[in-house]
Amino acid sequence: MATFYAPRLFLTRQLVRFRSHFLANSPNASLDKSILQRYSNLETPTNRVQATYLWIDSSGERTRLKDRILDKVPSGVEDLPDWQYAMYNVLDGENTLKPRRIYRDPFKPGKKDMIVLCETYSADGKPSATNKRAAFQEAVDRIGDHEDPWFGIEQEYFLMDVRGRPFGWPANGFPAPQGPYYCGLGANRVFGRDLVEAHTLACLYAGIDFSGSNAEVMPSQWKYQVGPSGGLKASDDLWVSRYILQRIAEEYGLVVTFDPKNGAHTKFSTKAMREEGGIRTIQEAIEKLSRQHERHIKAYDPKEGEDNSIIDKFSWGVANRATSVRVPSNVATAGKGYLEDRRPRSNSDPYAVCGALVRTCLLNE
Structure with a gap:
């Protein structure tokens, strides 16, 4: 019996020590939130x-x-x-x-x-x-209603403590290797779920087209999705959802970082792509994107020169997440649907990303 409880007692003591140290470095987390009520x-x-x-x-x-x-x-x-x-x-x-x-x-x-x-x-x-929104609005106005572009955006982020270290990571080391954390469960694998679920509820209340969330491949890394929404709605929603996330994290004494090591994969479709035989329109759009790769990388990178994934050469594939653009397997099977641009960074401006997709694929710029 003593052997069985020893690891749990050790973990509990470690968590108490960590929480005490964390609160000492986070003034917001130590405030009595009931006073505001x-x-x-x-x-x-x-x-x-x-x-x-x-x-x-x-x-x-x-x-x-x-x-x-x-x-x-x-x-x-x-x-x-x-x-x-x-x-x-x-x-x-x-x-x-x-x-x-x-x-x-x-x-x-x-x-x-x-x-x-x-x-x-x-x-x-x-x-x-x-202000990238004004230019995006102008592009959408030029294409007219018949194209009806939809966007869905994934937002990856890290939860950090106020000292700039991922929340819940060992004080003088790193967590165990990747594997058990993605969509994981358990106090030793997932950190910050309360905050994540509060964010979901707050976004739904606000009127954001919020479509899901999950733990990512490293502890304290999370992802959520907005959309699919037409026109500028998904981009507006993403900016407001980022604000709501950071406000809730402020109450917990945590810091949200949209470090460019994360992604903001963007799903894009038009009315023609979503109709029968739409795969041909998807392939035509991919061909246009292949000719404007450098332009898109510049639009997606708010600070040119920093790390970004899949930037050296344009590529695409079905069900391949290591490419610039992915066609999901269910889209290939159905012969219609959407494409996923996997190049945007987690700190990209969604107005610039979606605006570039419209200008390349629909305005042929």
């Missing part, structure tokens, strides 16, 4: 709305936010006012936030409170350098 239950005026304006900052990789109190419930995004903001690294001039899509806010108590996803515009009235 006292105020979350307070009744607010019926004509007052909390709107969290969310935008992509000048890094092109991070989101920022500020809250605005509105004096009426907007009937749609067109009723929301623009808002000025100052760039943190620019002392002169102001930029403008232009609302583009509304989401329900899972962090606010009122059912009418919202997240407002915005585009950024410079003082001269032109889209800012990191």
Whole structure:
């Protein structure tokens, strides 16, 4: 009996030591979250709305936010006012936030409170350098409704502690080799599931087309999917889902990293691809992509020169995950469906990725 319990006792002591050390380095995790609940239950005026304006900052990789109190419930995004903001690294001039899509806010108590996803515009009235959404919108507008492009995006990420080490990894070493972690189960294999499931519920509440999640090949590495959605919806959803994930991780005292070692595989289809005989249209699109490989790599890489997978030479295959573009086996069997571009990085801007797919495959640029 003593032999049976000894490893469990050792593990429990190690976890207690780890948690104590972790909390000491994570101020957010040590806060009493129940205090906020006292105020979350307070009744607010019926004509007052909390709107969290969310935008992509000048890094092109991070989101920022500020809250605005509105004096009426907007009937749609067109009723929301623009808002000025100052760039943190620019002392002169102001930029403008232009609302583009509304989401329900899972962090606010009122059912009418919202997240407002915005585009950024410079003082001269032109889209800012990191506003890839405006160009994507312009491309979608040019192709018309008959193409009906759909996108589905996978988002991989790591959970880190505040010291920059993967959450749950040994303090002075590495976990056991890969194998048991992918879609795994067990306290010695999976770290952070509570956070992941909270993220799923919050995204569904917000109105994101959230389609699933799973543990990945290394401990504390996870993946979720948004879409399939038409037009700009999947890209909007991905940015807002990234924000929601980081907000929840903030409450747990964890840090989310979209390190480029991870991926953001993007599924793409048009109406013709989804119809009978669509495999021919898929093959035509792949041929176009093969001729624009370098252009796509530049669009997918927010920081050119860093590591990226499958960049040296374009390749494609059926059920082959080591290629630039994959045609799933079920698509090949059915003769219709979608292709999967496996080149985007986990920190890629989905507007740039999906915009490049539209411009190459549908606008023949």
